[in-house]
Amino acid sequence: MAKAVGIDLGTTNSVIAVMEGGRPEVIVNAEGGRTTPSVVAYKGDERLVGQIARRQAALNPTATVFDVKRFIGRRWDEVKEEAARVPFVVKEGPGGSVRIEVNGKDLAPEQVSAEVLRKLVADASAKLGYKVTEAVITVPAYFDNSQREATKQAGEIAGLNVLRVINEPTAAALAYGLEKKGNETVLVFDLGGGTFDVTVLEIGDGVFEVKSTAGDTHLGGSDFDHRIVDWLAEDFEKEHKFDLRKDKQALQRLIEAAEKAKIDLSNASETTISLPFITFDPETRTPMHLEKVLTRAKFEELTADLLRRVRQPVEQALADAKISAKDLNEVIMVGGSTRIPAVKRIVQEITGKTPNESVNPDEAVALGAAVQAGIIQGDANLSDIVLVDVTPLTLGVEVKGGMVGPMIPRNTTIPAKKTEIFTTAENNQPGVEIVVLQGERPMAADNKTLGRFKLEGIPPMPAGRPQIEVTFDIDANGILHVTAKEKTSGKESSIRIENTTTLDKNDVEKMVKEAEQNAAADKIRKEKVEKRNALDSMRVQALAQIDENAGASQDAKDKLKAAADQAEEAVRSEDDGKIADATKKLEEELRSFMTAAQAGQGQADAGAQTSASKAEDDDVIDADFKPAD
Structure with a gap:
């Protein structure tokens, strides 16, 4: 059975890993690197991903997209500052969402992230020898519902079945504690390229229980x-x-x-x-x-x-976990930015502990995601591991007066489900609008609106009589599902989500098809480039053979040189037909030339051997000859 992989979809770099022999292992990319830059460049119909995209960025700044994780699942009014920093165009899209304009076309951040995921999975499939179709993808612990949904959609656009969306610090803790046998309380400090998370966990007897999480998705x-x-x-x-x-x-x-x-x-x-x-x-x-x-x-x-901003989430996470710094056994540093000396110093000042650097900060998250993928697929080596995670932010609804009615408090263990009863504020009210919010502020306007749900068809009743049952259901991915029905009449009404930043189902399906078409076109382009490069390499080899076989006949040399010149012209033209013809012709002439050259060399060697033998015979005769007395 094909194994599921774990993917750390990072702001700056991304990593993919898989369970091998009971241990998670990073899969190197096609270029031999253990990390892949999360950079996508668009050159006409061609897409470049990873290091090759990063290398040409200075010459193609408006069509080379990076740091896209900072835009995924976000609203335009949340990212204006980040948008002003980058050389490519980031603008407002439908419903207040974010779009990236490249070569006159508007792309959703999910589409760009899907290109990175597709590259990771294609390289991994080539290395593993089977097609990778399932994955666990990590997200910052402080990602909200829209950002989690958008990340999952990016995976779907890339052709993946996303088994789980898992928090990055939790994944890092899995990598750290996989072989730990004792009980420990650890704090994972995760400062990556675009986001910052702090998570407190208790690890022991194969159980990884998240006690609290805090963070800042605008710091990295x-x-x-x-x-x-x-x-x-x-x-x-x-x-x-x-x-x-x-x-x-x-x-x-x-x-x-x-x-x-x-x-x-x-x-x-x-x-x-x-x-x-x-x-x-x-x-x-x-x-x-x-x-x-x-x-x-x-x-x-x-x-x-x-540097001052990294302090508050650490203190918040410790307070929410109801522990002090002295109760921590280890502080695990994750993310490339934790290499900054000042960051290490501040962490040591806050916690009083020397940071544990036993895990690779660039790879730990992907390794932990691979562990989670193994758990989901029933890996026998991981049968005793249990992961208990939490939701990072409070979820609620807007109530009368613009206040927030909390439904599920932050740091609630997930999956979680909560039902509350609401009613109408006016007589004969035919419907209600339920505004779903995420955040910690008391006023609705100060929190993030996840969606607006309309429940219509309520029978005429006095204010306060209808019983509207609203259910919040968070799945293991930390993604929220909301339902509502009016109980008094026994009639259920449908809910539709409006004005969310994530893509609707039709958009996702359209982008999946586009991605598949692009992948097919990319494959054709790659094969064309490989054929052109192979012909050019053969041309160089042919010219080298002419130089190395000086004794070959002039006719053979001329024929091979003519075929090499034809190849050079075909390579420059990039015409598929000319490349095919030139390749066939050069192969034939090179084969004939090598055969003739080897035959000529054989004759030369035989002649040399005859001369040598004669010389030896002459030496013998000379040595034995004596003048007659």
Whole structure:
């Protein structure tokens, strides 16, 4: 049976893993890397994903999409700040959702994420020897319902059956505690490229029980990068009166340089940021260069407010779990941004413990997701493991006066189900609008609206008489399902969801078909490129054989050279018919040339052997000859 995989769909990088021999193992991608950049580039009808997309970003900034996890499942008014930072176009879509404009076409963030997932799964299938169709995908613990639904939809668009959506810190804890036998209380500190989560768990006897979770989905490594970008751009503007952030290519180069500088400062006290030919003087058109030294102290100064923001979720998670820092056995660091020295220092200050770095911060989440996939598929090695997770945010409905009526408090164990009875506020009210909310604020307007559900067809009754039963049901993925019915009349009414940021079923099905069509087209393009490259390699080999076989007949050399020239012309033309004909012709001429060359070499060797034998005979005769007395 084909195994399900675990996927860490990250903001900056993504990782895929599978259970092998009772242990989770990372699957390397086609390029041999253990992580795949979550970057997608669009060049005409072609899509580039991963490292190849990242490499060409500076030359194709408006059609190279990254950090898309920050937009998935979100409303436009939540991401305006992030949208202003990137060189590609992010804009408002239907119903206040988010769309990314690439080459005149509007893409949902789910579509872009699906391209990353498709690349991961295609590479994994090639390595494993069977087609991967099922997966557990991770999300930040503090992702809300819309973001979880959108992530699941991205998996479906990529052609996957998403078995479970699991919280990233919980997955990391699974990877950490897989072989632990004792009882431990651990805090997972997960600071990735775009999001921040803190989760407190109790681990023991194969049970992983989440006690609390807190976080900030607007805090991650890219925020730290952006502070460097702003510092560089503002300093350059002071000197040259030009804002580099308005130049798309320059902005892309600044983003890449900022990320590299941040990484460098994890191991060095200072680094030099050098960007030659960053732009041209708008008046003289002379090239302008940027070179700055960034010290670790200056970096910490630039990011001081971000570093302060990591404290509150840690304190919140400990308070919600009803424990103090001294009750923790371990603090597990997850996510690439936990390598920042200041972050490690703050965690140690808050918890009083040296962070445990026994798990790879880039891979732990995917490894844990693979463990969860194994549990779901009934892996015998994981039969004694039980995972108990929680919902990160309070769920409720809007009630009279614009207040929130809580239904399921945050940190409630999931799956969870709760039913409450509501009624009408006016006489003969024919219907009610139930506004479903997620968040911790007392007023409805200050929380996130997940959807508006209309219950219609209520029989005429005085205010307060109808009994409207509303049920909130959270599944194991942390995804909410809401139903409602009017009890007094015994009549159930349908509910429709309006104005949500996630895609409707028809949109998902359409995108699945588009993705399948694109995959087929990509396969054809890949095969075409491979044929062209194979012909070009054969041409180079043919020319090398001509040089190496100087003794071959001139006629054979001329024929092979002519076939090589035909191949070169076909490669340049990219015409499938010409490539096929040239390949066939070159194969024939190369085969004939090698046969003739080998025959000629054989004759040469035989002649050389005859001459050598004669020389030996002559030597014998000379040695034995004596003049007559």
